[in-house]
Structure formats: C-alpha cells, structure tokens
Amino acid sequence: MANRILSLRSGLKERLQRLGTPGTWDHITSQIGMFSYTGITRQQVDHLKEHYHIYMLPSGRISMCGINSSNIEYLSQSIHDTVLLYPNNEHKHKLTDEGKPWVLPVVRKTELQLANDETLNHEYLPVLGLEAFSSAATSMLLGADHNAILEGRAFGVQTLSGTGALRVGAEFLARQLGYRTFYFSQPTWENHRLVFLNSGFTEPREYRYWDANNRTLDLNGFLEDLREAPENSVIILHACAHNPTGCDPTHEQWEKIAQVIEEKKLFPFFDSAYQGFASGELEKDAWAVRYFASRGLEMVCAQSFAKNFGLYNERVGNITVILKDKQDLIPVKSQLTLTVRGMYSNPPNHGGRIVATVLNNPQLYDEKESIRTMANRILSMRSGLKERLQRLGTPGTWDHITSQIGMFSYTGLSPRQVEHLVNNYHIYLLKSGRINMCGISTKNIDYVAKSINETVLLFPN
Structure with a gap:
C-alpha cells in the first residue's frame, strides 16, 4: 500500500513537470503518507472541483489514495490547465491574505489564568456541557433580567459552535416533535439547508429577503411568504448581521415579522452568530431575539462564540431554548440529552471555560471592549x-x-x-x-x- 502511494506521488510529479506546469512540484515526493499539500490556491481548488470534478480541501490538500493509474493523466492535465488559467497570485494588493488573526486580549489573559489553575482537569463534561458556560451564554443572549430566565422557562445547552447548535436544535424538532418543513431566507448561509435536511427535515422552502434592485430588505415578500407557510413550519431567522447580505430588519420590521409568525403558529429558530460583533453592543445585536421572547413565543436560538470571542477553532456554541411553560423544561432537557448523547456525547471543555470565565467575572467582562x-x-x-x-x-x-x-x-x-x-x-x-x-x-x-x-x-x- 505504501509503495503504491509513493509510486503515484512520483508519477504525479513527473507528469506535472513534463507538462511544464508553472511552479515547483518537488514537495509532492518530499511529503509522505496519504495526503499531499499541493500548494494549489483556493481559487484553483474551486475551479478543479467545478470544471473537472476533482475534489480536495480548500487548503489544497488531496488524498493520494484517490489517485490511480486510470486517472493520474487526467488529474495532471487538469491541474496543469487550472494553474495556467489561475496562476498563483502574489499581487501586492491581494486581499485574501490581508492581516493576521487577532486574539482578543481578554481571551489571552483568561487562557493564562486557566493554564495556571491547578484545580482544573481534563475530565469529561456532562452531556449538556458546562453549566457555568450555558447559563452565562443564555443570560448574554436574553439579558439576566429577562422574564423567560426569571420564570425558569429558558435554559442553554453547550454545543459544537453555531453549526452544532443548529444541528442539535433541528434534530430535536424533527425527531422528537415531528417538524418537517423549514424556511430559510433567499439568500442565506448555505449550511442552513444542509444541516436541517441532515437532521430529518424533508420540506425545504425559501422566503424572500433581499431586494437586489433596491439593495434593501424585501419586507413585503418576506411577510407574504410567511403568511403562506403551513402551520408548524420552522422559520430560520438571522438574529443580526444577516449572512450574506448584511441587511437586517429594523425594530418595526421585526415587530411585523413576529406578529405574522405568532398569528400563523410558526416556530422561530434564530441563528445568532455575531452578537456583539455586528454593532459592538451585545444588547443591540440581541434585540430581535429578546423581543420575540418577550412576546411569549416558544423558540430556540443557536449561538456561536467564534466571531465575538475569536474562538474559531475551539468550536464554542450554545443553543438557548425558550419555553412557554417551565414544567416542560425537564422533559425537553431529557430529550436534548438523548440527542446530544447520540451525536457527539459531550462537548469540549477549553473554549467553553474561557467564555464562562469572562462572562461570569465582572472584571474580565468589563474587558470585553x-x-x-x-x-x-x-x-x-x-x-x-x-x-x-x-x-x-x-x-x-x-x-x-x-x-x-x-x-x-x-x-x-x-x-x-x-x-x-x-x-x-x-x-x-x-x-x-x-x-x-x-x-x-x-x-x-x-x-x-x-x-x-x-x-x-x-x-x-
């Protein structure tokens, strides 16, 4: 098996050199194992996928196990043609490599604090995650003095970032409650559709959102589509900083949207990926969610801490569940426990503890500037x-x-x-x-x- 991969590495390198493909390809044979980092750019990767049906990661990593004597010529020629069409770009104004990732000072400070805390260990978290984190995340979303929290009708579950929160919530609604129809904005973040379909939903539908001619929200189309939605449809809503348009409803428009959702007995499912990151104000970016909750609507909200805390690779998320009756809280928690247990068992600790430490420490919380x-x-x-x-x-x-x-x-x-x-x-x-x-x-x-x-x-x- 190893010799087969080594042979294909040599063959791919030789063919690219024979074709005169721009660049150096010695790294293909100097690397070893199943994978090769080809050095191909994201634009070249996209072109290979779209036009040649050659699939590799955006980073340019390819599995050498997918190459064989039958397709190596095709692969080499495809890479050659693509590199000629989209040469590696070192233009001084290129925007894709602008800047470096920024670690928030309060996050770095908290990480050092946690690293020196000898009471911490690497034991598993509970299935529903770190309570100190999920409670703080729910309070950050709704406000600690919100009626839903004070009345014991709201709780959080730690998840694998925002996507994990979407999946846990969608699977709970589909498997336990039997929801089948979901609506997403046109356009929306492309993963919404995939996550809900993979969770058991079978009826994907769109609601109008973006008015391209006037470059603004198509409120009339939005409301019209909601009015035509069947009862118990799940409506995916962007809490703030709509992805991809950046166009959010005004407070007055949100009020109209909430009214139709309530009248038509639809189920709101918020996606809050940018709280605090959009306007710089946690409260302002959570206005829509808090307003819907204040109307007594039963709902869920997926939260991500990737952007607002810069914890992209820690996969820190939370799903906040808001109920009409606090007596439903224990049964719902029980069902969510089963959902999470069968999906990923329990969440990781480190990122959630960073967020929990910041949100629960007044001094650190003040540094969230x-x-x-x-x-x-x-x-x-x-x-x-x-x-x-x-x-x-x-x-x-x-x-x-x-x-x-x-x-x-x-x-x-x-x-x-x-x-x-x-x-x-x-x-x-x-x-x-x-x-x-x-x-x-x-x-x-x-x-x-x-x-x-x-x-x-x-x-x-």
Whole structure:
C-alpha cells in the first residue's frame, strides 16, 4: 500500500513537470503518507472541483489514495490547465491574505489564568456541557433580567459552535416533535439547508429577503411568504448581521415579522452568530431575539462564540431554548440529552471555560471592549469605502454599504464587474457581489475604492 502511494506521488510529479506546469512540484515526493499539500490556491481548488470534478480541501490538500493509474493523466492535465488559467497570485494588493488573526486580549489573559489553575482537569463534561458556560451564554443572549430566565422557562445547552447548535436544535424538532418543513431566507448561509435536511427535515422552502434592485430588505415578500407557510413550519431567522447580505430588519420590521409568525403558529429558530460583533453592543445585536421572547413565543436560538470571542477553532456554541411553560423544561432537557448523547456525547471543555470565565467575572467582562474594537473596525471600513466611492463620483448609490452590518456587504456589483475586479485588480469577491469587509484595511481601502470606481465606469450596470 505504501509503495503504491509513493509510486503515484512520483508519477504525479513527473507528469506535472513534463507538462511544464508553472511552479515547483518537488514537495509532492518530499511529503509522505496519504495526503499531499499541493500548494494549489483556493481559487484553483474551486475551479478543479467545478470544471473537472476533482475534489480536495480548500487548503489544497488531496488524498493520494484517490489517485490511480486510470486517472493520474487526467488529474495532471487538469491541474496543469487550472494553474495556467489561475496562476498563483502574489499581487501586492491581494486581499485574501490581508492581516493576521487577532486574539482578543481578554481571551489571552483568561487562557493564562486557566493554564495556571491547578484545580482544573481534563475530565469529561456532562452531556449538556458546562453549566457555568450555558447559563452565562443564555443570560448574554436574553439579558439576566429577562422574564423567560426569571420564570425558569429558558435554559442553554453547550454545543459544537453555531453549526452544532443548529444541528442539535433541528434534530430535536424533527425527531422528537415531528417538524418537517423549514424556511430559510433567499439568500442565506448555505449550511442552513444542509444541516436541517441532515437532521430529518424533508420540506425545504425559501422566503424572500433581499431586494437586489433596491439593495434593501424585501419586507413585503418576506411577510407574504410567511403568511403562506403551513402551520408548524420552522422559520430560520438571522438574529443580526444577516449572512450574506448584511441587511437586517429594523425594530418595526421585526415587530411585523413576529406578529405574522405568532398569528400563523410558526416556530422561530434564530441563528445568532455575531452578537456583539455586528454593532459592538451585545444588547443591540440581541434585540430581535429578546423581543420575540418577550412576546411569549416558544423558540430556540443557536449561538456561536467564534466571531465575538475569536474562538474559531475551539468550536464554542450554545443553543438557548425558550419555553412557554417551565414544567416542560425537564422533559425537553431529557430529550436534548438523548440527542446530544447520540451525536457527539459531550462537548469540549477549553473554549467553553474561557467564555464562562469572562462572562461570569465582572472584571474580565468589563474587558470585553475588544469585541467592540473588532466591530468598530468593520464599521469604519464601511464608512470609509462609501465615502471614497462618493468622493470619486462612482455611478450608483452606495448608502447600502453603511446601512448593512456585519462581516459581509452585498455591494450590488454585477457578475461582469466582479470578474473584472478579480482578473484585473486582484480583488476577490463572490459572483453575487458579496465582499468580506474584514479583508479591507486602511492600507488597501483607497485601492479598493479606486478599483471599484474604474470597473463601474468601464462596465456600467
């Protein structure tokens, strides 16, 4: 088996060199084992998948076990053609590599504190997770003085980040309560559909959300689709910083949405991935969830602590469950225990303990200003980009850049304009015109604005 893999490594390297594929490929044979880090870029990986049906990780890692004498020629030629089409880009204004990941000072401080705490160990957590974490997460979401908490109708379950919370909640609703129909916004985060289908839901449906022509929320279409939804449909709602549009309903619009959901006996399922990260204010970003709960609606909310605490690889999440009757709490907890036990048994400790320590320690909690620092940086980049485009006289309106919120902006740029920006200015955004605002900095914002202006003038909508 080992010799077979070594032979395929040599064969792939030789064929790429024979074809004259740009770059060096010696690393294919200097590496060893099942996998090879090819050095292929994310754009090249996407092209290989879409056009040649060759599948590897976004990092460029490929399983050598999937290569054989029947497909090695095809693989080599496909990689060669792709590298020629999308050469490795070291352009000085390239945005995908801008900056470095930032560890929040309060997180680093807490990690040091925990590392020196000799009372801590590596025993398993309970199935439903660290109580100190889940209680604090639920209080952060609803506010410690919310009636649902004071009346004992709300509780949390620690999960594997936000995706894990979505899966636990969806599987509970499908397996234990028999829900089958779920609605998600058009557009939405692509994983919503997959998670719910894998959890046992069978009827995926969309509700209108984004008005592309006016670059704003399609409230009338949204409400109309909700009114036509069958009773007991689950409605996935973005708590704040809608992904991918960045367009959130106003308070008045949320009130109308809640009213229709209540009247039609629909079940709200919030996804809160950006609390505190969107506006810089924990309370402001939780307004919609708190309002729905104040109406007495039974609901669940998936929470992620990846963005607001920067704990991406710790997989820290929580699902908050809000009930109408506190007498249902023990039976629901029991069913969720069975769900989690059969899914991943129990969650990891480290990330949850970091968050619990910060949220439960007044002194550390006051240091959460670093969350506002991240949010304010994005807000500043939004304002700066809009101002520069207006100053340049770029055709069109750009108010939507600052009216949107969160990591992403739907720029309104057309696919043709996006293609031109990618190929000629090395500014990378999706074909839909969505750009990640985190990739914009004080060092490149003038270049981004100038590039967009020149592109819009060259290819007007």
